[in-house]
Amino acid sequence: MREAEEPCLEITLLKGISVRAAGEPVRLATQQLHLVFALLAGHGEGSAYPVSDDRLLELVWGDPGKRSSMHTAMSRLRRPFGPHRIAHDAAFGGGYTFRVHRGERVDLWAWRGILDTCTRMYHSDPYAAVIVASDALKMCDLTALRSLPSTPAMDTVVEGIVNDYLTTAARLAEVQLAVGDHDAVTAALPPLVRRYGDHEHLRGLLMSALYRSGRPDQALDLYDEVAAQRAARGRRPSAALSLLRHRILNGDPTLLQVTPPPRPAADKAVLAAGGDPRMSTDRMEEGVAAKNPDDPATFTTASDRAGVVRMCALLPEVPRMIEESAEFAELFARKAAAELGVSRFLSLSAPSPLTLHRVARLACTTGAHVVYAHREPSLVRHHRRLLPIEQGVEVVEGTIRDPRSLLAEPAVRDLFGLDKPFDEREPVAILDRNDINRTPRRYDMAELYGELMASLPARSVLGLVAVTEDGMAPLARAQIEATYRNDPHADGIVHRSHTELQQCVPDGMELLPPGIDEVHRYLPSVRSTSRRNDPWRHYALIAVKR
Template identity: 40%
Template sequence: MRITLLHGIHAVRDDGTPVKLQPRMRAVLLVLLVEGVNAPVSADRLLELVWGEQADDKHTLHNTMSKLRARFGRDRIVRDPDVDGYRFVAGPGTHVDLWAWWRLLDVCTEMSRSDPYAAAFLWDRALGLWSPNSLTGLPGTIAMDALCHGLRRERLKAVEQKSEVRLSLGRHAQVAAELPALVDRHPEREHLRELLMVALYRESRPAEARELYRRLSERLRDDGGAQPLHALQSLHERIHANDPALLDVVPPALPAADLAVMRSGADVSMLSTARMWSALVDEGPDGPDSYTTAADRAAARFVQAITGAELGRRQLENLQYGDRFVRRAAVDHGIGRFLELGAPVPSARFSLHRGARLARQGTRFVYANPSGPLADHARERLHGVEGVDFVQGGLDDPERLLAQPSVRALFQLDLPPDEREPVAIIDRHNLNVTPDSLDPRSLYAALLDGLAPGSMLAVTAAAADCLSTQVARYIEEVQRDAPEDEHLVLRGRERLAEIVPPGMEVLPPGVVDAFDLWAGPRPAGRPGGFSQFVVAAIKR
């Protein structure tokens, strides 16, 4: 179920049908989702918030709650007789945009310190969850007004934090363009005014900055003789004195991950979903193996926070499955040649060739990725590693990939078929951006056609079966900023089984959730909102 509070209050069931809510029901739902998640909300508190002075007894409340529970389910809105109140129980697949907003606030605050370049993007995405008409049409009780005022104050605080990050990055022009209307609407927010004054001064507009201070001083004097806070007074004095120190802003150094992408020649103005998924398991933007932009990292954290899914763990499971597969292929099936499709940049933590060589010395490995800049960057990092290469190419064009000298040598295509050794092809990423219109089954068949019996294919795919409509919508929103050929394609369990080409025998246990193939102790619980399936097959 999807419940929206920040774009008007409404709820939609998993099958897409809306839940009909009367005005009082919307108000009660808001209260339950704000105050009744970790502890029940008492009947007296509900009456105070929703009915105010009109509340004379609890009969009307319980009648409304009975109707609300009938619409949402008694297991979702639970009555607590001990306190004569109600609480909201979030079942699997329940998405509440307000809760996602709260998760994003925590992530944005942390990233503002650790990765300000990414935080600047993430604050924009977070604030985009709110519509201008949020929290309207509610009862005008004193308590409800206070509750909504607190939520709106959270948003204003977030705008201030975003502006602080922008100023620290030297982006004062953006702050000067965005804040004037907000300062006019919220004259009581002196810190917001302070940020705008700094931005205007750095934009060589000191007179406008001083005017902002003068207008506030007059307003406070007319309202009772108060003065602006000390911080604002001090800033005004420094602006009036043309303090050059106010102009001294040294943005932090661009992280190593961004520099690596820039040096490779990639288009840094475009989000890359491939790099975005890698950002979920990178050791940080300054890690030696990181290859992401600030926009990539922000998009990754946004999707993870907004969906409530532990995408980092899912990506880790995917990488662990790849390591487990190459070891099994080497030990159980004697395979010493591997091709990975859609490969990320191999890292010290996750390099399939390292895992394969722990199981069998002398294995040969070729990584392939459709991105030329990424392939060039990865090849440079692999320079000097014997028997390992990184080439440009992907599943969408088997002929081009097979023409690569490294791939031809790996597949031994210049030898008679009966002299060739088996090869294992692993695809943990490429299928996820390959549409059905390209017929992935025939593409895999073209790659496997010349391979010796005993060759293997292992594929993981993002699963549509357990993906909620809301999660899919947010992923689609993020993908609008990425090239079309990197858009995520979701497939169900049955569809994944169908892409295995003829002549390949699916190995037990068949198509299963990657979570169920975790090697070693499993993490507690199961992530929600996002999953992936895996399948392995052998050529007979």
């Protein structure tokens, strides 16, 4: 657990070693930077295990006789980080641990996580894997690794990173060739082939891409180059590379034949609904819960799914937050039905990942009427197609930013009973887990919700789930904002403080216990769990009209 006085750290190892504390650079001497790298990269992913004294000596000094120098250097490294960050365990031969807390980032660990996920995607979701792998390669600068101490142990660590990089580059090129994007291969691989001339698989991939691009002479030059290098050492190119040369020399037409794999059903669903194939944070939220791109119910593109991988690698809390938000929606529906007798629901979000109408029907003995409203037309069209044609479930286009237009929708008008005298209308439960986080601060949220509530009788309910910046780590904020900036259709994400969320509640409504609190506090399954060190949190509230 992070000590109260410890600032949040961001540690970069893959593009030169640097440390930032609460967004500000930490000044470290060269040897201190090398020690940070050794402590965080010397034993693999995670910070649960110490790096032994002997291992540190091997990595940084390459001399077992420098034990006294090592302890002195580690003592000096504690000064800029505080006494709790770096711990020495005298048991089992000693060892040092650099403590990295929840919400802090080590780019090497995130990178390894992305590569692991990408490995599972190459066959199951190749179009998304191409985007993920391309972004992962941009996270690492192999040249920067040359600044590390040249000890046998450190060389082994660096070699492992380089091998991961080259393996990813090769797998990426394989998939790009499989989907017919040989131009991307001819653009990306030449520097790697020049630098790592003995990596024959990369060379062969580049030769294939050049041949497909109508440049067979350049492809053959690549073979002649490595053949000359090998001949000088009394060796020959591999049989696989020699066979590829033979096929190119003979103009083998099968090398030009490409049958790209079909786009997953999820991508087709977006296009069929008229959606933009570029990244959408609205669809990304669905994509966190919907894992199978071949499921026709899934509504994401390759860009969305790649965005999910990146965000979850940088912010592992995201899936849990979405699950807890969905669990709160279920609790809200049951509470409104069982305790307040509400059977009508307006959800300001798409039906997935939670089908609120199913929960409402289980909770309402007299039947439930549910309307979903979302601002994105293609999402609305998609979910209209998916939802069964049944009475009492409808999806409309609308947003809290324009309550008058929302009330003018026939389905909402019927839900609210606007054609009936006020004293004959039934209470409605309004749930907003989406719009509130996308509506800029220039809008008066209490006024917008109040306009809806003014049409409803007593016992109507408002439930809100809002992401908050209270206690947010600067790094988490930057990562989230960067993700939403990449969405061409989003205004960004709005974080609301506890006070700001209080101001979203219209006059005449009473907060129900526990009031405005973190979402998990509402949920029996995780109510006692501490979230104090989470980098990103969200509040919830339930208010009833009196």
